Amino acid sequence: MAAGAPLKRYLLTAGPTPVPERVSLAMAQPMIFHRSEAFAAVFKEALEGLQWVFRTTQPVICISGSGTAGMEAAVTNFHSPGDKVICLRGGRFGERWAELCQAYGLTVVPVDVEWGRPMDVAALKAVLEQTPDARSVFATASESSTGVAHPIREIAALCSGRDTLCIVDAISALGAFDVPQDEWGIDVLVGSSQKALMLPPGLAFVGVSQKGWARARTAKLPRFYLDLARMLKSQEKNESTWTPAVSLIVGLRESIRMMREEGLEAIFARHRQLAEATRRACMGLGCELFATDAPSPAVTSVRVPGGLDGSKLVQRLRGRWGITISGGQEKLKGKIFRVAHMGYFGPFDIITAVSGLEMVLAELGHTFELGAGVQAAQRVLGSVE
Ligand SMILES: *Cc1c(COP(=O)(O)O)cnc(C)c1O
Numbered sequence: 122m123a124a125g126a127p128l129k130r131y132l133l134t135a136g137p138t139p140v141p142e143r144v145s146l147a148m149a150q151p152m153i154f155h156r157s158e159a160f161a162a163v164f165k166e167a168l169e170g171l172q173w174v175f176r177t178t179q180p181v182i183c184i185s186g187s188g189t190a191g192m193e194a195a196v197t198n199f200h201s202p203g204d205k206v207i208c209l210r211g212g213r214f215g216e217r218w219a220e221l222c223q224a225y226g227l228t229v230v231p232v233d234v235e236w237g238r239p240m241d242v243a244a245l246k247a248v249l250e251q252t253p254d255a256r257s258v259f260a261t262a263s264e265s266s267t268g269v270a271h272p273i274r275e276i277a278a279l280c281s282g283r284d285t286l287c288i289v290d291a292i293s294a295l296g297a298f299d300v301p302q303d304e305w306g307i308d309v310l311v312g313s314s315q316k317a318l319m320l321p322p323g324l325a326f327v328g329v330s331q332k333g334w335a336r337a338r339t340a341k342l343p344r345f346y347l348d349l350a351r352m353l354k355s356q357e358k359n360e361s362t363w364t365p366a367v368s369l370i371v372g373l374r375e376s377i378r379m380m381r382e383e384g385l386e387a388i389f390a391r392h393r394q395l396a397e398a399t400r401r402a403c404m405g406l407g408c409e410l411f412a413t414d415a416p417s418p419a420v421t422s423v424r425v426p427g428g429l430d431g432s433k434l435v436q437r438l439r440g441r442w443g444i445t446i447s448g449g450q451e452k453l454k455g456k457i458f459r460v461a462h463m464g465y466f467g468p469f470d471i472i473t474a475v476s477g478l479e480m481v482l483a484e485l486g487h488t489f490e491l492g493a494g495v496q497a498a499q500r501v502l503g504s505v506e
Pocket of ligand 1: 188291
């Protein structure tokens, strides 16, 4: 490539994710007043769309803030100082739940699983039985740091029939695979804008069950900006308590329109296929998958082969070819790389990433047959699911 030529960029990280042209154009429209009928109409449609994505008949609260704002609301609105809670930890985001709960003075009972493995439901069951006063169980649907999809349905089932809330970070799951809130009995379900919902960062979403709302009425932790009951009151009038991120909500209405046009089943099938193609491609290159038992349909984590430096791989891919994937975090730094495929993704995003990956791996001295990964991906992507 000629020196100084602009590099075309490709974004395949586990958030933020690519934003469709339609959504960008919707967000570029002139600003509207947030206390107007025009905004109320946009907000109403967006909120109904969120219920459709969450698969709940309960209202979903829309917060202006990153995903962690939704997680923080899930801690402060449903607990009182000193409450005992169980936090499932198997990666960086599971750890974030525990840190958040500790920051608010809750007593955390951790249940750990090795990074890369799905949560052991029997281990959780045992801890729940030993901890009858556990107020909540905090879980992660798609642990983006390890690429694992945890067994949320089973975890939620363990919480039903007792005074324990099931609280789930589904930030990188919603819109990529099914996490039906009502059907599975999830009490608090947290999402955010910059993953499979195809928007820029800046919105968090919290769906709350009736059991959750009942708990909120007695929960004593202080809250103000993130007071969900107060926000619900406004939302019932299609208003926002505070000045909302107006442009993002206009974008949300558009992204949900796109999702409705495609249909949830088709969206989930697309993600399954992209994930399968990515996994096959990496195996075709002689790489080992990191999450072998329960790989997430939203992000694929792969062991860096043969003693190569994973940070260098990620850096080269971006610097030389304009392709941004994620490396490993904390104890996985340099050891894995992660290719996300959540939201506005199609077959050629995967083909592009895999082909770039091949060129960099070859350059770093990994031996394999050039084209083997692309070919493996093509076989999956060319087949009808
Ligand atoms: C991206 C992500 C978050 C995001 O938190 P931010 O506050 O938006 O940075 C939380 N949990 C998971 C599982 C994620 O993938």
